[in-house]
Amino acid sequence: MVFMGDRSTLLKTGRFARGHVHPAEKLVDEVFAAAAEQYKDTIESAETSETVENAQTVENAQPVKNAENAESAATAETAETIETADGVENAERAETEASADGAETEARHRRAADAGDTASMSVLGALLLRRGDLAGAEPYLRGATADGDRAAANNLGVLLHQRGYPDEAAGWWRTAAVAGSAAAAHALGRHFRERGDEPAAEYWLRQSAEQGHALGAYALADLLEHRSDVGAERWLRAAAEQGHREAAYRLARLLERHATDAAHEVFGRPGLGPRTGAESAPPRRAAQGDGPVAGPDRARGGEAEQWYRQAAARGHRRAALHLGAILEQRGELKEAGRWYLMSAKAGEARAACALGFLLRDAGDRESAAVWWLRAAQDGDGNAANALGALHAARGEQQTAERWYRAAMDAGDVNGAYNLGLLCAAQDRTAQAEQWYRRAAYAGHREAANALAVLLLQAGDPAGAEPWFSKAAEAGSVDAAFNLGILYAGRDEDRTALLWYERAAAAGHTEAALQVGMALLHHGEEQEAERHLRCAAGGGSAEAAFRLAGLLDARQPPPGPPALGEPLPEKTECEEWYERAAEQGHRRAQVRVGMLAASRGDVESAGHWYRAAAESGSRNGAFNLGLLLAREGSEREAALWWTRAAADGHGRAALRLALLAARRGELAEGQRWCARAVELGPAEVAERAARLREALHQELTA
Secondary structure: OOOOOOOOOOOOOOOOOOOOOOOOOOEOOOOOOOOHHHHOOOOOOOOOOOOOOOOOEOOOOOOOOHHHHHHHHOOOOOOOOOOOOOOHHHHHHHHHHHHHHOHHHHHHHHHHHHOOOHHHHHHHHHHHHHHOOHHHHHHHHHHHHHOOOHHHHHHHHHHHHHHOOHHHHHHHHHHHHHOOOHHHHHHHHHHHHHOOOHHHHHHHHHHHHHOOOHHHHHHHHHHHHHOOOOOHHHHHHHHHHOOOHHHHHHHHHHHHHHHHHHHHHHHOOOOOOOOOOOOOOOOOOOOOOOOOOOOHHHHHHHHHHHHHHHHHHOOOHHHHHHHHHHHHHOOOHHHHHHHHHHHHHOOOHHHHHHHHHHHHHOOOHHHHHHHHHHHHHOOOHHHHHHHHHHHHHOOOHHHHHHHHHHHHHOOOOHHHHHHHHHHHHOOOHHHHHHHHHHHHHOOOHHHHHHHHHHHHHOOOHHHHHHHHHHHHHOOOHHHHHHHHHHHHHOOOHHHHHHHHHHHHHOOOHHHHHHHHHHHHHOOOHHHHHHHHHHHHHOOOHHHHHHHHHHHHHOOOOOOOOOOOOOOOOOOHHHHHHHHHHHOOOHHHHHHHHHHHHHOOOHHHHHHHHHHHHHOOOHHHHHHHHHHHHHOOOHHHHHHHHHHHHHOOOHHHHHHHHHHHHHOOOHHHHHHHHHHHHHHOOHHHHHHHHHHHHHHHHHHHO
16 A cells, blocks of 8 residues: 555646635725826716726735736726716717817817807816816816806816815815716715725715716725625626626626535535635636535526626626636636637736646647746746646756746745655655645645655654644545554554545545445445445445455355356446456456356456466466366466466466376476475365375385
8 A cells, every 4th residue: 555645746737716715806996096197088978888997806815916906007997977068978979079070079169168158168178188188178177167067067076186186176076976976976985985984985986876877886886895795796786787897797706606605505615624615726726616506506606607708798807717717617618718818818817827728638738838838927826837747747857847936936835846746756855845845834735745745755654644634634635545544554443444534535535445444344344335336436446346345245156057048147246346357456357257267258267367367366377277278278277377386376386286297297296296285275285295195106116
């Protein structure tokens, strides 16, 4: 029996983590339009779609990359939109006309504004403000505001805020909001939230949201979610239904978390040890799902996918990433790749990494490496690990080590674990221990298991045990199995069985075999059969053999078939023997040969006896010799009996003695008789002694 992990290979890093991530994913509230450049894109009518969303969502507890910072710099929502005296439609029409007719249309508005037309002053002020001409816009906006134009009051607040007068801007926003401007109410709510006055912020944001303002609904949802208020979902949904893509993304995340939480409540969290929650770091593979979703929560999971799709269709790169992950998990790889590609091209490193894995699985390693390189250069540790594994498989150890170090520098603990595996494969044990220890201290459970294996192999079981325990409690199935081996080696069978049972419950094949064998030893055949079936179904040849033996013992031995009768069908126990035999289990091969011979199937019997004999089974060699002798091939039979006798088979030695006696080779016969007496068993030794005496008398006569 070997310790799990002592022959570890390079880690095959997994895909994007689909793990359960609790609100580490809160949006960071942006200062409302701190720079004039940002405000150039925020002057729109109140019912327009949002501008670039606040994308500084922290996922998987990873630091926000430079690209994300750049993205978030442009994400202050465009709450400060422009209205005209005639309503939203006229403001949009004026802008459309200005873009269509250019200077002529603007000149027409300017003439009307200079003549005192309030609507034209408001529209012209808005156009100049959008252009960044603050000095030119201000007199027109002030003039329209003096005439009671609420859109101008809102836009004057925008202008003043850009100039660095937030308190004066808030005064004009209040004027516009009281007059019914949803955009101004939203801007005022943002103003109060920045100053920490959440009650006032909630009041004005709610005013904006209840008027149907998408950005107001989104900002209100963000405020409520920050306080863990269940009302956040309602307003996220309201904003998403109006086309707000960041709201659609966050609504999808919220629905997905709810579905996952409900599934965990029903089914329990996976893994060994205390249920401390799912790991936040990518797996790895992990992709990666959160388990089954039961009842109505399955519908919530489906609804989450719809919102991801809506946000992704509007260009939201993280929504495209999550949508790709859902589709990949469902097996729709082509469509998953399309969304990953869109997200990756938009700068999402994790999408580039996931796309690399899809390409690798499709056999295109060169293209996979291109996307992994792109992701790794953007700081994705998982992609760096994948590149390391790729170069290690090519034998490029130095390059592999460089990428593993890059992964480690990116905060991915798998980098240290993989460095340990790389060093262990090169027999650099001291360095392997160093990297395993580093990863283990960071909470990597498989590194803790590998470290314990290394310590155990170095003759330090006392040092290995706590690391095995730490890894097992963190959910490492191999570590739980290894603890069973450790305690069994100390003859602490009861404790060993507890750890074996724990590992078996998590699907560990060899642990299930050990539990089955222990139960058989205690006479608990029904429970033993259950565990042996699990282990055998998991691919254990020994479990299949022992299960077959258990079933074999319950049925009477088959008699030889009557003349003319067809060969009987194979029993279940014979099928299990065959499964073990096909996996190279020598004793199973011999047993399958014996069952075939008992049915009269000489050809199958010969096949399995020969397979066992060629792999070193002395019983297989002996039985093959018997079969060949019956068919008249005594010379070949003698060769197999000789091999069996050399391996300690007493009956084979006796057969060789009899064969030598028939040929008149009395001295040779005596030699094989002596060997048979030496090897036994008792019955064979007795017969061999009588034959040796007879040969001796024949020689001395």
